Amino acid sequence: MEMNEDRKFGLEKSHGDHLSDHSSGVSADWQFNTPAMSAAPPHPSTAASLVPPLTSSPLLSAPVPEAFVPGLWNYHTMSVGGSNIQNTTSAIGSIPIGRPVAMSSKGMLLSTPPVIFPPSLPHFPADSGFIERAARFSCLSGSSFMEMNLLRPSQSVAPARKASKVVMETQVQNTELSMTGDKAVSLPAAYGSIDQSRMDTQRDRRSSHISNSESQETNFCEGGQEGNVDSSDVAGNSSPSDLGANKKKRTIRDMEKDQVQRGPQSSSEATKDDTETKHKVEQNSSKHGGKNGKDNSEAAKEGYVHVRARRGQATNSHSLAERVRREKISERMKYLQELVPGCSKVTGKAVMLDEIINYVQSLQRQVEFLSMKLSAVNPQLDFSVERLLAKNLRHSHGSPLSIAGFSQEMSYPQVYPSQQGLGHAGGSTMVNLSDTYRRTMNTQLPTMSGYKEPSMQMHNPWNEEIIMQMDYDANHPPNAQEINRKPDGFAI
Amino acid sequence: MDSENSACGNPNPNPTLGPSKLMLAFRFLRALSLVHRTTPASSRTCRGRRIERAAYASMAYSAGTGRGWSRAVLRRLHHRARRRAVAPRRLSTTAGNRAEALRQLVPGGAGMDYCTLLEETADYIKCLSMQVELMQGIVDSSSSYGP
Numbered sequence: 001m002e003m004n005e006d007r008k009f010g011l012e013k014s015h016g017d018h019l020s021d022h023s024s025g026v027s028a029d030w031q032f033n034t035p036a037m038s039a040a041p042p043h044p045s046t047a048a049s050l051v052p053p054l055t056s057s058p059l060l061s062a063p064v065p066e067a068f069v070p071g072l073w074n075y076h077t078m079s080v081g082g083s084n085i086q087n088t089t090s091a092i093g094s095i096p097i098g099r100p101v102a103m104s105s106k107g108m109l110l111s112t113p114p115v116i117f118p119p120s121l122p123h124f125p126a127d128s129g130f131i132e133r134a135a136r137f138s139c140l141s142g143s144s145f146m147e148m149n150l151l152r153p154s155q156s157v158a159p160a161r162k163a164s165k166v167v168m169e170t171q172v173q174n175t176e177l178s179m180t181g182d183k184a185v186s187l188p189a190a191y192g193s194i195d196q197s198r199m200d201t202q203r204d205r206r207s208s209h210i211s212n213s214e215s216q217e218t219n220f221c222e223g224g225q226e227g228n229v230d231s232s233d234v235a236g237n238s239s240p241s242d243l244g245a246n247k248k249k250r251t252i253r254d255m256e257k258d259q260v261q262r263g264p265q266s267s268s269e270a271t272k273d274d275t276e277t278k279h280k281v282e283q284n285s286s287k288h289g290g291k292n293g294k295d296n297s298e299a300a301k302e303g304y305v306h307v308r309a310r311r312g313q314a315t316n317s318h319s320l321a322e323r324v325r326r327e328k329i330s331e332r333m334k335y336l337q338e339l340v341p342g343c344s345k346v347t348g349k350a351v352m353l354d355e356i357i358n359y360v361q362s363l364q365r366q367v368e369f370l371s372m373k374l375s376a377v378n379p380q381l382d383f384s385v386e387r388l389l390a391k392n393l394r395h396s397h398g399s400p401l402s403i404a405g406f407s408q409e410m411s412y413p414q415v416y417p418s419q420q421g422l423g424h425a426g427g428s429t430m431v432n433l434s435d436t437y438r439r440t441m442n443t444q445l446p447t448m449s450g451y452k453e454p455s456m457q458m459h460n461p462w463n464e465e466i467i468m469q470m471d472y473d474a475n476h477p478p479n480a481q482e483i484n485r486k487p488d489g490f491a492i
Numbered sequence: 493m494d495s496e497n498s499a500c501g502n503p504n505p506n507p508t509l510g511p512s513k514l515m516l517a518f519r520f521l522r523a524l525s526l527v528h529r530t531t532p533a534s535s536r537t538c539r540g541r542r543i544e545r546a547a548y549a550s551m552a553y554s555a556g557t558g559r560g561w562s563r564a565v566l567r568r569l570h571h572r573a574r575r576r577a578v579a580p581r582r583l584s585t586t587a588g589n590r591a592e593a594l595r596q597l598v599p600g601g602a603g604m605d606y607c608t609l610l611e612e613t614a615d616y617i618k619c620l621s622m623q624v625e626l627m628q629g630i631v632d633s634s635s636s637y638g639p
Contacts, residue, residue, distance in 0.1 A: 332611055333610065339617050356617075357597060363624055364620070367624060370631060371540050371627070374634075375540040375543050
């Protein structure tokens with residue numbers, strides 16, 4: 001039993017080359033590090049020593065290792081294929097706790113490579129969940145198991161993204177082992193698009209370590225160390241192993257698709273595929289928050305192609321911005337539809353635009369035509385003005401808002417409806433108008449200085465009054481002329 | 493019109509409601525009377541053009557400077573008043589693209605993105621329809637009283 005455990009540890013913990021060398025070393029390390037990591041006393045057997053720390057951490061650790069255990073279990077059965085392994089469930093459960101190893105110095109970490117499956121185990125399924133856990137446990141430094149779990153919910157999106165990157169990275173590594181290597185190169189580089197600042201460094205690291213499988217674990221560990229807190233978050237995010245499985249499946253499918261479509265890939269294709277994958281990811285990631293779903297979708301999309309990954313990221317933000325823009329445009333089109341008469345039944349942007357253009361053209365033509373007409377109509381202008389104003393006032397009488405706004409603008413020179421001149425034409429109407437007007441103006445502009453009773457003599461110099469007012473500023477001192485003094489209070 | 497008062501530099505106090513009809517009426521009528529006073533009776537077309545410019549100016553002033561199209565109209569008026577009469581652009585559907593045609597119609601539409609263009613078009617339509625109503629009212633009232 002002990003031998004099996006050691007062998008398993010060797011398989012998981014070290015590269016194929018180091019199997020024999022490090023198996024004992026690993027166990028020794030584990031025994032060595034056990035007291036350092038928690039208050040649990042060191043146990044003679046590595047497995048036993050690891051179990052108490054697990055059980056001693058009350059909070060979240062309990063469910064977590066249990067979640068890991070079945071996953072690990074599968075791998076172990078598949079990889080080792082030994083039924084005797086089942087007897088050591090507890091030991092296996094403690095396997096992923098590479099923390100004792102991780103807690104050692106970094107040099108130790110590097111020397112004892114984390115769980116990276118050697119190429120000799122191609123059949124080993126690249127379960128993202130397991131890899132996450134392995135990565136997390138192997139590369140965590142200084143953080144207790146409890147802390148890891150506690151930190152999980154408090155992580156921000158950025159670390160989550162990073163973690164997902166790391167996860168995908170591990171997936172990449174594993175899939176790389178099972179599939180062609182060039183694919184894998186594209187995959188990790190794809191993640192660079194998530195966050196340029198972080199990606200560049202990580203991408204370099206990833207590409208470097210992917211290029212040579214020997215140093216995989218080292219680089220992986222580095223990457224993992226950098227995002228140890230993130231990976232804890234990742235583990236937390238993907239603790240339900242089904243999501244990890246989904247991600248892995250999707251990645252592999254994407255890679256297969258990529259294999260098929262190795263040639264020129266149109267952006268539309270990419271967009272389509274990306275949206276497809278994105279939709280699927282979004283469906284599956286409904287459990288997590290929107291952020292995580294987005295990360296997963298990004299990750300899944302990036303699992304597509306190296307070049308496309310960047311555009312995938314760009315497409316993502318582009319699509320969002322475009323969606324917003326499209327919504328704005330449709331909103332405005334709807335508003336225009338209400339404005340333009342006879343457009344309610346029209347559907348489609350093109351026809352709507354045509355209608356709008358025609359309407360604007362017709363309005364402009366009307367203005368031109370009416371202006372030509374008005375050029376001929378001048379006599380009795382004052383008359384028409386007052387009547388027009390009466391009309392307007394009657395219209396707006398029901399809506400005092402216009403008058404209020406009007407008076408507030410202070411730009412309306414006081415109009416003195418003259419009753420003398422209008423005596424011969426609907427005088428009664430005008431009287432009412434003038435009364436209404438005076439009342440309105442009085443109430444609206446109580447602070448007007450120089451306000452006097454509407455002069456009855458304003459009718460004749462109406463035009464002059466208007467013209468003179470045009471030259472006045474708001475600060476223009478009151479003119480000596482009596483005519484202009486009154487409206488000066490309202491001078492524009 | 494040059495004589496048009498340029499004191500309305502404030503953006504429209506009620507942008508959502510649009511310019512008040514009363515304001516528009518006053519401005520336009522004022523300008524109209526001025527045109528009638530200043531231009532000789534012989535040149536009808538000239539007066540007509542001036543009235544049209546006055547209409548646009550009063551529209552733009554009433555709308556305030558918060559609107560792109562109103563600023564463009566005022567800019568055009570102030571710049572071209574010295575050179576020649578502002579000829580209203582009639583060319584539009586010659587442009588195959590509808591957005592281009594709309595840009596040519598709405599003043600200042602050339603430098604706008606599509607989204608803003610739609611917004612400005614809506615406001616422009618509102619002001620234009622108000623102006624047309626006003627002018628129609630003037631014509632009707634004047635015609636009812638005499639030849």
